[in-house]
Amino acid sequence: MALSYQQAKLVKDTVPALRDHGEQITTTFYKNMLRDHPELNNYFNSVNQKNGRQPRALTSVILNFASNINNITELIPKFERMCNKHCSLGIRPEHYEIVGKYLLMAFGEVLGPAMTPAVFAAWERAYWILAKMLIGREAQLYKDFEKWTSWRKFKIDRVVPEAEDVHSFYLVPQDGKKLPKYFPGQYVSLRIHSPEGYMQARQYSLSEAWREDYYRISVKRDEGARYANSVSKSYFHPGLVSNMLIDHMAAGSTVELSHPSGDFFLDVNNASNMPLVLISAGVGVTPMVAIANTVVKTQPSRPISWIHGSRRTVPFEQHIAMLRRTHPNFRTNIFKTDLANNDVVGVTYNYDFRMNLAQVSSDDLYLGNSGTEYYICGPEQFMMEMSDYLKSQGVGAARVRFELFSTGDLAFKHT
Ligand SMILES: Cc1cc2nc3c(=O)[nH]c(=O)nc-3n(C[C@H](O)[C@H](O)[C@H](O)COP(=O)(O)OP(=O)(O)OC[C@H]3O[C@@H](n4cnc5c(N)ncnc54)[C@H](O)[C@@H]3O)c2cc1C
Numbered sequence: 045m046a047l048s049y050q051q052a053k054l055v056k057d058t059v060p061a062l063r064d065h066g067e068q069i070t071t072t073f074y075k076n077m078l079r080d081h082p083e084l085n086n087y088f089n090s091v092n093q094k095n096g097r098q099p100r101a102l103t104s105v106i107l108n109f110a111s112n113i114n115n116i117t118e119l120i121p122k123f124e125r126m127c128n129k130h131c132s133l134g135i136r137p138e139h140y141e142i143v144g145k146y147l148l149m150a151f152g153e154v155l156g157p158a159m160t161p162a163v164f165a166a167w168e169r170a171y172w173i174l175a176k177m178l179i180g181r182e183a184q185l186y187k188d189f190e191k192w193t194s195w196r197k198f199k200i201d202r203v204v205p206e207a208e209d210v211h212s213f214y215l216v217p218q219d220g221k222k223l224p225k226y227f228p229g230q231y232v233s234l235r236i237h238s239p240e241g242y243m244q245a246r247q248y249s250l251s252e253a254w255r256e257d258y259y260r261i262s263v264k265r266d267e268g269a270r271y272a273n274s275v276s277k278s279y280f281h282p283g284l285v286s287n288m289l290i291d292h293m294a295a296g297s298t299v300e301l302s303h304p305s306g307d308f309f310l311d312v313n314n315a316s317n318m319p320l321v322l323i324s325a326g327v328g329v330t331p332m333v334a335i336a337n338t339v340v341k342t343q344p345s346r347p348i349s350w351i352h353g354s355r356r357t358v359p360f361e362q363h364i365a366m367l368r369r370t371h372p373n374f375r376t377n378i379f380k381t382d383l384a385n386n387d388v389v390g391v392t393y394n395y396d397f398r399m400n401l402a403q404v405s406s407d408d409l410y411l412g413n414s415g416t417e418y419y420i421c422g423p424e425q426f427m428m429e430m431s432d433y434l435k436s437q438g439v440g441a442a443r444v445r446f447e448l449f450s451t452g453d454l455a456f457k458h459t
């Protein structure tokens with residue numbers, strides 16, 4: 045049921061107070077919810093809880109929703125990333141009951157006496173309007189997943205090193221059945237048992253064009269945070285899942301995957317023949333390999349320009365070089381900062397500095413073509429710099445897509 049005019053006003057009036065206390069709300073919300081429902085630890089990434097990224101992401105959507113309560117249809121496209129993530133993690137309608145209860149309780153704790161019964165009732169209704177929109181979209185996505193809507197066991201068939209600390213895992217379903225199609229650029233969630241006793245899931249982009257017999261992901265070791273002023277190169281908080289996979293999950297081990305998901309993809313069902321510019325840094329190369337491999341197979345004449353930046357080694361370096369040699373419409377520009385003795389300009393790299401799109405010829409960026417599509421993946425600061433440059437060249441939001449290897453909103457907008 046829609047909010048009355050009076051209820052919409054009550055919700056909006058409380059937004060500034062809730063915004064001011066965002067951190068407190070989310071801390072209270074998750075602390076209480078996970079205390080009473082410890083089974084939900086199997087769904088949440090414990091690191092994003094500790095660093096506050098996930099609580100912030102949730103509150104930001106709710107407050108944004110409340111602030112735009114009279115124009116919610118405009119927000120719908122922004123829910124796509126979140127709904128895909130939810131489905132990839134197996135979030136169900138019944139979970140919304142629990143989240144709603146603890147979220148409203150947290151609002152009450154923060155607002156104190158200002159949370160009158162009328163304000164509570166208005167917020168409850170607002171929450172359920174939002175929740176129903178998400179549940180509805182998630183039901184559609186689950187329908188597309190057909191029978192695979194929960195975790196499916198896969199055997200690691202092979203592990204192949206791709207570059208310094210990036211390893212590809214070839215994953216074969218244990219049930220021996222054919223694997224469903226996905227759009228290149230999408231990811232799977234992979235979950236393992238954590239030493240803390242819960243399951244922990246992480247997302248990994250599929251790094252190969254679709255095949256029915258195996259999926260491939262390519263994982264970079266997350267060394268952790270470097271001690272400040274450390275000369276010993278020692279790290280703390282090494283990444284849980286990436287290190288576990290690389291160090292302990294050899295061929296023959298079993299992992300669990302969810303159905304491919306994600307809103308960062310090339311729509312192969314409605315493919316145009318416009319030039320594609322793929323811009324990646326570090327392990328952000330993974331969805332690009334899937335996109336490039338799909339396009340060279342299905343649209344061999346479609347122009348692709350791949351611009352990549354790495355510190356030392358480029359994952360899939362040989363493969364990218366092979367694509368360049370064998371496909372006349374495939375161009376590359378490689379930036380490397382720490383050159384090795386065997387690096388050769390024009391062969392293994394083009395520029396020995398951090399990626400700077402202004403150095404790339406406008407032909408390779410296809411700036412002269414108003415239909416060019418841009419796909420960008422890498423650290424957030426990197427994507428912001430790429431976005432700024434493309435904006436300065438008049439490339440509008442509709443033609444640029446970003447993939448963030450983390451949770452929550454991008455810290456910038458490409459408008
Ligand atoms: C859509 C998507 C696609 C992705 N695709 C890929 C891909 O193709 N390849 C790939 O390698 N990765 C990919 N990722 C990233 C991946 O999901 C994981 O985030 C990554 O592997 C790190 O996970 P982890 O468990 O190893 O590290 P985590 O344990 O999650 O730790 C992450 C970071 O937090 C720090 N940390 C941990 N605990 C604490 C603490 N208590 N206090 C402070 N800091 C802490 C760690 O030092 C580490 O740097 C993708 C992510 C998304 C969202």
Ligand code: HEM
Nearest residue numbers: 087088089092098101102105126129139140143175451452
């Ligand atoms: C109206 C209700 C909800 C809102 C507004 C919301 C919002 C969000 C947002 C913004 C993200 C981050 C998506 C991304 O950018 O990657 C997210 C992720 C997530 N949500 Fe929700 N969510 C809601 C309900 C739920 C429910 C009911 C559950 C289940 C208990 C849930 C569990 C999760 C999990 C596990 C993640 C991934 C967290 C991570 O990787 O750190 N959410 N949600």
